[in-house]
Amino acid sequence: MANGNSENVAPLACALMTLGAPFNPLAPGFNVEDMAHMLRLTQPKMVFCDDDNVEVVRQAVSSVFEGEIPIYVFESQRGDVKHAEDLLIPTGKEEQFMPTHLGDSHELLSMILCSSGTTGPPKGVCVTHAQTVATIGCYPTAKPATVFNFSPLYWGTGVYVLLSTFASGSTRLITRRLFSEETFFEAVEKHRANFVFMPPSYASQVLRHERTSQVDFSSLSMLAIGGSYVSEGLRDRFDRLLPNGRTYNTVGTSEVGWVATDFAKRKPGSVGTPVVNVSVKIVDDDGNDLGVGERGQVLLKGAEPFIGYYKNEEATRATIDERGFMRSGDIGYVDEEGYLYLIDREKDIFKYRGFH
Secondary structure, eight states, rough: OOOSSSHOOOOOOHHHHHOOOOBBBOOTTOHHHEEEHHHHHHOOEEEEEEEEHHHHHHHHHHOOOOSSOEEEEEEOOOOSSGGGGGGGOOOOOOOGGGOOSOOOTTTTTEEEEEEOOTTSOOOOOOOOOOOHHHHHHTTTOOSSOOOOOOOOOHHHHHHHHHHHHHHHHHHEEOSSOOHHHHHHHHHHHHHSSSSEEOHHHHHHHHHHTTTHHHHHHHTTEEEEOOOOOOOOOHHHHHHTOEEEEEEEEEEETTTTEEEEEOOOOOOOOBBBBBBEEEEEEEETTOBBBBTTTTTEEEEEEEESSSOOOOOOOHHHHBBBTTSOOOOEEEEEEOTTTEEEEEEEEOOOOBBBTBOO
């Protein structure tokens, strides 16, 4: 699925999960080489894309497969493509549909996400159906809300915000547009978004916009900021704009999902406490557990653990320890209240526009 956000992309993802057909969301802006790398790895039976990247997808598909595989395009007026909307034509039998039992949900894949690419080309992150259900259960929701972000399903923040709406009966607000300050303002003023996620680079641009001080942010109760380092100064400036809410520092991984946030209270420099269904350990270089305040490698484990990388046993062995914890690659510590602090990476990373 090389798709941006549009009306029928999320229904397609939900349908595939219901059918038990794992899907691999790709960045709609991938070039031919990146697209071909993931196609070569996952060997899909069919491909979905958008009207504006169909030629890139066609080139990638032809470079990987000798035969022809179906490519379905969303929201296209072209006459030389298969239209994804044709798959959504009612059959009259929808109410009689019963999904087939395919086996153990702890082993069956719900989706294959792309790793962040911190150690090379993206790897295929295996997410089981049981892990997907556990992820939905980690969202502490009091009442339905209107949630919004710019992330397509390629990003963990895109797919996991989609899953969060299932836990609360919330409304997911989408836009086909790329990030802009005015689109964000429209989401909170016109559509009254209550929960928004954005990376700190977006938040900084919003704060610099000339109209920001006049925008009505009264609907916004939770502004989650994450994906890279979030400064205290940025949060302070945004908090002053939110009469009925505040900012939240948040962190997650493709392998585990949502990891930590500071819902209870804000502590300078901390990404918060682990969310429900997630455990955190700090260990030394030999894998020995460390105590409060001791700095070491950050290990993560969900209630339904990460099972590995698709067709990559070497990377899986290097990432998952003997207790089933995932090595995050972060260096950090936990304080006496259980708050997690991320202070370094084991390897240097250059990050540009959210990509490693």
